[in-house]
Amino acid sequence: MNESLRDRQDQPQEPGILVGVRLSGDKDAWPMDAALEELEDLATTAGVFVRARVTQRLNRRDPATLVGSGKVIEIKTLASDVGAEVVLFDRELSPRQQRNLERELDLKVLDRTALILDIFAQHTRSREGMLQVELALMEYRLPRLTRMWTHLARQAGGRAGGGVGVRGPGETQLEIDKREIGRRIAFVREQIKGLKEQRRGSRKQRRSSGLPIVALVGYTNAGKSTLLNRLTGADAYAANQLFATLDPTTRRMSLPGGRVCLLTDTVGFIQNLPTQLVAAFSATLEELEEVDLLLHVIDVTHPDAIRQAETVEGVLASLGLGETPVLAVANKADRLALDDSPEAVALADMGRNNLALLLEVYPGIEPVSARDGAGLEALLTAIEKQMESLLVERHLLLPFAEGGLMARLRSHAVVLEEAFEPAGMRIRVKVPRYLLGELRPYEVESTVADPPADTAREA
Numbered sequence: 001m002n003e004s005l006r007d008r009q010d011q012p013q014e015p016g017i018l019v020g021v022r023l024s025g026d027k028d029a030w031p032m033d034a035a036l037e038e039l040e041d042l043a044t045t046a047g048v049f050v051r052a053r054v055t056q057r058l059n060r061r062d063p064a065t066l067v068g069s070g071k072v073i074e075i076k077t078l079a080s081d082v083g084a085e086v087v088l089f090d091r092e093l094s095p096r097q098q099r100n101l102e103r104e105l106d107l108k109v110l111d112r113t114a115l116i117l118d119i120f121a122q123h124t125r126s127r128e129g130m131l132q133v134e135l136a137l138m139e140y141r142l143p144r145l146t147r148m149w150t151h152l153a154r155q156a157g158g159r160a161g162g163g164v165g166v167r168g169p170g171e172t173q174l175e176i177d178k179r180e181i182g183r184r185i186a187f188v189r190e191q192i193k194g195l196k197e198q199r200r201g202s203r204k205q206r207r208s209s210g211l212p213i214v215a216l217v218g219y220t221n222a223g224k225s226t227l228l229n230r231l232t233g234a235d236a237y238a239a240n241q242l243f244a245t246l247d248p249t250t251r252r253m254s255l256p257g258g259r260v261c262l263l264t265d266t267v268g269f270i271q272n273l274p275t276q277l278v279a280a281f282s283a284t285l286e287e288l289e290e291v292d293l294l295l296h297v298i299d300v301t302h303p304d305a306i307r308q309a310e311t312v313e314g315v316l317a318s319l320g321l322g323e324t325p326v327l328a329v330a331n332k333a334d335r336l337a338l339d340d341s342p343e344a345v346a347l348a349d350m351g352r353n354n355l356a357l358l359l360e361v362y363p364g365i366e367p368v369s370a371r372d373g374a375g376l377e378a379l380l381t382a383i384e385k386q387m388e389s390l391l392v393e394r395h396l397l398l399p400f401a402e403g404g405l406m407a408r409l410r411s412h413a414v415v416l417e418e419a420f421e422p423a424g425m426r427i428r429v430k431v432p433r434y435l436l437g438e439l440r441p442y443e444v445e446s447t448v449a450d451p452p453a454d455t456a457r458e459a
């Protein structure tokens with residue numbers, strides 16, 4: 001269990017238990033222990049204090065209650081022994097299974113999807129994010145509307161009330177009949193469409209600022225927002241919670257050579273993302289399509305660092321970002337050096353072991369500490385080098401009247417040589433591709449014997 005995650009929770013906590021279920025045919029699934037650790041982190045983030053765990057391996061699922069009737073009785077006894085009020089399943093429950101389980105256990109029963117939705121409902125702030133979460137909640141709850149749910153929802157009456165799984169902007173809708181919800185779903189979809197257009201507009205604007213864009217990606221809680229804050233002086237919300245960031249921030253970042261780029265945060269990834277949330281995610285992840293470089297932030301001290309990194313790679317590939325250059329960052333390296341307590345020693349050992357494994361996959365991985373700043377200069381230099389490798393070389397004769405363009409070249413490009421001539425500045429420069437169109441009118445033949453422009457890319 002993630003003790004520090006639990007320590008920082010400030011909201012009232014609901015006592016609960018976790019139920020892990022594996023079917024014999026489950027392929028690609030995370031090992032039960034790792035999956036339950038993560039479920040506990042999700043539960044803690046959502047405000048549940050986990051008091052016990054139950055696991056079961058099944059040959060076939062029971063269509064009525066997922067687990068067998070004997071297990072249901074075991075869960076009920078355990079829940080009563082530890083005083084649990086909520087039972088969390090590490091597996092999607094059908095609406096029927098959820099209803100039956102709630103009836104038989106006489107407790108609130110939620111699955112992993114409901115838990116993640118609950119966290120999203122608590123953490124999102126932007127209008128588009130709220131609408132996306134409302135849509136996902138309505139779609140999730142519609143087939144699950146039962147007396148118990150509507151009853152709880154009525155009690156809730158606000159974003160924070162009602163406990164885990166019944167919060168969020170959707171709950172007032174639970175009091176209306178399903179047809180009304182259907183109408184609301186259509187309305188929210190329209191609103192989202194409108195906001196999406198707006199976002200495309202502002203994205204275009206950002207692109208036309210001409211600055212290269214670097215995006216922080218990675219598993220949830222890896223330290224992306226902390227790194228953004230550290231590198232740009234932003235004050236984005238960073239916390240020991242899963243999905244702390246749902247509405248990402250973008251800031252300007254200066255590189256050691258004086259060039260400037262945009263650094264943008266993103267929503268954290270997680271294994272086995274519930275389908276209802278893929279749309280909500282992909283909305284913000286669309287922004288990644290135009291990114292010049294991805295910084296893959298890995299919490300090198302996490303017991304599942306390697307599996308998390310693989311999950312992130314999988315999500316990036318599924319988003320069609322397989323070709324975007326990636327620089328791996330091994331974050332929380334400050335925790336590798338602690339040596340005061342046995343726990344710290346064990347953590348540091350595991351972290352070093354992770355780092356060694358990661359080095360095999362990402363030979364250029366940069367160990368850093370977003371918290372204390374160690375390794376960040378080397379990281380910035382590596383970013384700059386990566387960006388430069390994406391530049392192409394051009395020879396230009398720039399009229400003196402184009403002072404603005406010259407200034408942009410100085411901040412966006414690498415000027416290799418320059419000389420005054422009567423007609424303007426003759427310069428040899430390495431430029432990012434997005435400036436090529438603008439520079440075309442001023443391109444001239446090389447005067448010195450230089451390598452042809454195309455080979456400059458590999459330089």
Ligand SMILES: Nc1nc2c(ncn2[C@@H]2O[C@H](COP(=O)(O)OP(=O)(O)OP(=O)(O)O)[C@@H](O)[C@H]2O)c(=O)[nH]1
Binds near residue numbers: 269
């Ligand atoms: N020790 C240590 N802790 C760190 C470091 N970087 C981040 N953290 C902690 O890790 C936790 C998560 O940090 P965030 O920056 O919110 O992580 P994130 O990747 O943005 O997470 P989500 O937005 O939830 O996906 C916070 O408690 C940070 O203080 C680091 O370099 N060292």
Ligand SMILES: [Mg+2]
Binds near residue numbers: 226
């Ligand atoms: Mg964050």
